[in-house]
Amino acid sequence: MSRKTLIPIGPYHPLQEEPELFKLFCDGEIVKDIKWETGYNHRGIEKLSESKTYDQVFFLVERICGICSTSHPFAFANAVEEIAGIEITDRAKYIRSIIGELERLHSHLLWVGLAGHFLGYNTVFMWAWKYREPILDLFEMITGNRNSYAMFKVGGVRRDIGNEKIPVIRKILSDVKKKTDLLTGAVMDDPVIHARTKGVGILTKQDILDYAAVGPTARASGVAIDVRKDDPYAAYPLINWKVITAEGGDVFAKAEVRLLEMYESISIIEQCLDGLEKVSDGDVNVKVKEIPEGIGSGRAEAPRGEVFHFVVSDGSNSPARHKIRAPSYVNIATFKKSCIGQTIADATISLAAVDPCYCCTERMAVAYDANSGQRIMNAGELISLSADKSNELKKELNRSK
Amino acid sequence: MDTELVIEKLRENFGAGITEVVTKSPSRVIVSIKPDLILKVGEHLYKTAGFRFIIASALHTKRGFEIHYHFSMDKTGLVLNIHVVLDNENPQIESLSNMFNASNWIEREMHELFGINFLNHPNQEKLISEGNWAEGVYPYRKKFK
Numbered sequence: 001m002s003r004k005t006l007i008p009i010g011p012y013h014p015l016q017e018e019p020e021l022f023k024l025f026c027d028g029e030i031v032k033d034i035k036w037e038t039g040y041n042h043r044g045i046e047k048l049s050e051s052k053t054y055d056q057v058f059f060l061v062e063r064i065c066g067i068c069s070t071s072h073p074f075a076f077a078n079a080v081e082e083i084a085g086i087e088i089t090d091r092a093k094y095i096r097s098i099i100g101e102l103e104r105l106h107s108h109l110l111w112v113g114l115a116g117h118f119l120g121y122n123t124v125f126m127w128a129w130k131y132r133e134p135i136l137d138l139f140e141m142i143t144g145n146r147n148s149y150a151m152f153k154v155g156g157v158r159r160d161i162g163n164e165k166i167p168v169i170r171k172i173l174s175d176v177k178k179k180t181d182l183l184t185g186a187v188m189d190d191p192v193i194h195a196r197t198k199g200v201g202i203l204t205k206q207d208i209l210d211y212a213a214v215g216p217t218a219r220a221s222g223v224a225i226d227v228r229k230d231d232p233y234a235a236y237p238l239i240n241w242k243v244i245t246a247e248g249g250d251v252f253a254k255a256e257v258r259l260l261e262m263y264e265s266i267s268i269i270e271q272c273l274d275g276l277e278k279v280s281d282g283d284v285n286v287k288v289k290e291i292p293e294g295i296g297s298g299r300a301e302a303p304r305g306e307v308f309h310f311v312v313s314d315g316s317n318s319p320a321r322h323k324i325r326a327p328s329y330v331n332i333a334t335f336k337k338s339c340i341g342q343t344i345a346d347a348t349i350s351l352a353a354v355d356p357c358y359c360c361t362e363r364m365a366v367a368y369d370a371n372s373g374q375r376i377m378n379a380g381e382l383i384s385l386s387a388d389k390s391n392e393l394k395k396e397l398n399r400s401k
Numbered sequence: 402m403d404t405e406l407v408i409e410k411l412r413e414n415f416g417a418g419i420t421e422v423v424t425k426s427p428s429r430v431i432v433s434i435k436p437d438l439i440l441k442v443g444e445h446l447y448k449t450a451g452f453r454f455i456i457a458s459a460l461h462t463k464r465g466f467e468i469h470y471h472f473s474m475d476k477t478g479l480v481l482n483i484h485v486v487l488d489n490e491n492p493q494i495e496s497l498s499n500m501f502n503a504s505n506w507i508e509r510e511m512h513e514l515f516g517i518n519f520l521n522h523p524n525q526e527k528l529i530s531e532g533n534w535a536e537g538v539y540p541y542r543k544k545f546k
Binding site: 038042047210212225230297306308312323326333 | 425428429431453454455456458460469471473476477478480482501502503505506507518528529530540541
């Protein structure tokens with residue numbers, strides 16, 4: 001029998017929705033099976049939520065994910081407002097959508113940068129993260145925080161975006177757009193990136209339906225689902241934009257969808273800013289007296305896909321049950337389809353392609369031989385394995401310096 | 402397929418097994434069914450009507466163990482909750498995971514947190530607390546007076 005090598009990826013990273021451990025079972029270079037384990041840092045947020053008041057739950061769910069920290073409050077607000085039958089003001093709708101789309105921009109830039117890093121393109125990494133920085137500055141200006149913005153509440157938002165800030169936001173957005181052009185051009189035209197990502201980690205339409213995958217992962221396989229369009233909330237029904245899809249289902253298609261989505265996000269924010277200028281300043285809240293008994297299903301499209309919150313209210317000031325489903329919960333499961341049969345070097349980018357928050361890949365610990373327990377390679381060596389493959393391709397394509 | 406047609410088809414196929422239909426809005430419907438129909442209803446929604454399985458939420462109430470299976474009709478924005486109530490003493494229901502992989506993890510999670518047994522599940526191992534939680538202790542169960 002051939003020797004099977006176990007490569008653990010994980011077990012712990014604090015930024016994503018779920019700390020996780022992937023065990024890749026490899027025969028030589030080829031991944032033969034993959035197993036997923038979690039629970040190293042189970043925070044019991046659903047249970048904790050039952051002990052918090054509706055106002056406090058926002059701060060709790062904001063901390064589920066550090067990168068898309070507004071998508072959970074967004075979905076929770078939608079669920080609670082559905083129970084109480086609250087219609088928020090137009091100004092609050094625009095502000096909510098602006099925050100949601102700014103978050104998508106910085107999250108997608110973060111992904112592009114890290115994907116570049118793992119392919120051995122550290123320039124892409126540095127560019128993307130540099131261009132992401134002004135968006136975080138923008139967040140600080142609007143909300144007071146670079147991350148975990150604490151903007152949402154039942155019945156509206158906590159802070160207004162003053163009309164005097166609108167020209168500054170427009171200026172930063174136009175700069176980001178130029179940089180996005182540059183980045184998109186560099187990524188989409190590079191033959192080595194094509195060679196490393198096209199045909200790698202393919203998910204078919206049927207895989208998407210079977211695993212019920214969502215977000216850019218689904219849209220890159222031609223499944224045009226997007227909660228913002230399908231079940232519109234906040235300002236999205238008032239705005240013109242289109243759902244980006246691709247047909248390939250591979251890593252390249254997922255990158256393409258994310259890069260092109262950034263243009264849609266910029267356009268959505270610009271239209272929301274136009275909307276803000278038309279409605280009166282400061283009107284961002286409706287008064288909420290109590291949350292009646294009932295159930296509510298709230299959805300929001302996070303950068304990684306649909307976030308779903310199910311809230312059961314018994315008429316008290318805390319949820320009686322609060323079920324949360326982050327997009328990675330369904331997207332991660334598709335690894336069984338996308339990674340098996342690939343080389344280890346390609347598995348790193350396939351695992352990253354659904355954007356499961358990259359730290360998990362960063363924390364690749366040490367590879368052991370599954371039979372003898374002998375150390376084979378460490379995290380740095382695994383990353384350089386992927387980078388080496390790109391370097392070889394660069395040489396072949398005469399693109400090395 | 403609009404919301405009314407979805408409900409009509411469900412009534413047509415599973416008339417006697419449907420105990421209650423609550424239409425909160427055109428995009429939010431709760432259909433309560435008898436638990437032994439879950440496989441057939443799941444198959445109808447997934448294979449015939451084109452629904453996507455979002456997730457399932459279990460809750461422990463005085464009525465017993467309740468599960469809301471959330472399905473999404475993405476073309477119309479409808480979230481259809483299929484609601485079942487299971488026996489308090491011996492909660493069990495057929496697993497949907499042989500039909501689609503999407504329910505595999507959440508059924509394992511519900512088994513682990515609530516002690517609900519999913520019959521014919523392909524692999525009903527613990528999902529969250531593998532190897533570090535006592536057997537037969539279910540953290541999300543409640544005590545009612």
